[in-house]
Amino acid sequence: MRIRGTTTLSIAVMTVLLCRGGGADSAPSVSPAANGTIRGRVELRQPPSDPPPRPSVTDLGMSTPHAPIDRRSVVYLDPAPRAAFDTREEPRPRMDQRNETFFPHVLAIVAGTTVDFPNSDQTYHNVFSLSKTRSFDLGRYAAGRYKSVRFDRPGIVRVFCDIHSHMSAFILVFSHRYFSVVDDEGRYRLENVPPGTYTVVAWNESAPLESRKVVIAEAGGDVEINFALGRR
């Protein structure tokens, strides 16, 4: 119980941080020739095991095993450079529903992005969120169909399935483009960062936020920042 409470506390804090993303008044103007890269790894010291489904005493048989949850971390700048707010055309992200699991489990997008929620299972799903950032309820829809949601406000959106209580996911909505979801090895890379002083923040749903100060020199270059996130 306490763990969950702490989780939400950090989420609330992060929501505030994310919303402040546009306030980078002190960030230097963009100078592409001198931009730098922030890269590194995010390691979870004690990766949590997947939460079990809620015991259902009314089931007539064993429940189907679900795909393991891929709890990836997200690294972002706070505040972000002005250039981060430029608009770009990018492919529409998807959050699929397969084997009673959301894929990906963590999705990071820029505010104003529309996300597709296809159903690739043979059963109904009912994607919904009661998050203050964006609440929605897509209703029940069958395999092969998809519905979409546009996310206009920065913050964290927790996504659930109304039919399968064990299904959950996170959508992190940023007001800028300086964020990165780590790869399979936990590596991240924030490119084209203009010279200046920033705070790099690492987020994971199962760990408290961690942040580090970083300076991108006028000459640009790479800066390596590694994180080792602890357990809540």
Next chain:
Amino acid sequence: MLIPAHARRLLLVLLCWAATAARASAQPLPEGPIRALDGRMAVSGEVIATLGSRDDEAWFNYTDYEHNALRMMRLGLSASWRPSDWLGFVGEIRSEDLEQPAAYAAYVRVRPWRNHAFDIQAGRIPPTFGAFGRHAYGTDNPVIGYPLAYQYLTSLRTDAIPATADDLLVMRARGWKSSFPVGSQTPGPGVPLVTAFQWDTGVQVRWKQGPVELTGAVTNGTLSNPKLRDDNGGKQFAARVALTPGVGWIVGVSGARGPWLAREIPQTFAPLQRALGADVEYSRDHWIVRGEAVWSRWSFPEPLPPANVGTVGALAAWGEGRYRITPRVYLAGRADRLTFTRLRGSVPRTRALPWDAPVTRVEGGFGVYLQRNFVLRAMAQGNWRPAGRVHDRTFLSAQFAYWF
């Protein structure tokens, strides 16, 4: 006073805690089960508090535990432990109105073949018959009340029976506390067609292949009177066939038969309760619509004079629906009807009467999700019955249900 003082105090504490937690985003209520034993054990709980107006005249919503379903505090704790892929243990303890907790479910689940959806469950097992009995009340019941078939107390008792048709007719609409000349002389509650408040004990097998699901069970009690230990003339056999003809559809038919009278009732053979059920569910977009019908018959050891009626029956049918108008708010309603077969008493030139008073119930209202697993409901329920001290009664009720 809506509820007992001790329950009121607890309710107040729970409401304060819930309201504080829901407001403070830093400390919301826990959302998921607690895990243990390397994730192989999960423990979850629920708190359901229902506040409604008093009903000590009509007894429309009283349950087989003599509690009012519209004025109930329910606390439940359930756990599942799956030591291996083929073996699991499931249990739930529950307390109603803060009384001593009782084991609602306690069974072992075995899947002998990993690649076949064939399961065996033994112990205090989920109901095989019908659909409503396997719906989780806090999350799946769109309204606050229960369907008449699963809650409304008929005048029939398992430990006392009428000697004549008149003995039965005089108890019309008195299912909360009926009395009969044969058997126990202490007045007591009757039985519903199928009880939703207690599970039976026995062995159940389930096989699922594609859109077809077959379930069968042998248990100690009957639909009306599930038992931990057998006190009647033998085992009940129940079966169900469920089809999923398309996504969103579930269609099922069920049957059950078993001796229903306690052994202390004089009987030369074991009279049976026999029941048939049909259910259908369809959901799409923001809608979910269900319908279910239950037809039950109870036999007596001796035909009831003067018309020598050996079996009485009851038919219940209802439809319910829920529509989510926003992510947090939904509307829901249920229309329900319970009727009984007719029999003639000894008064000359009188028409045959239903052996118990038919009941019509309509319930509707709305629910608001404060959190994914914390819902407030408010409903109005109307009841009509052409017998008894009170023929109609409308109840307003509110409920908060929280589960993790």
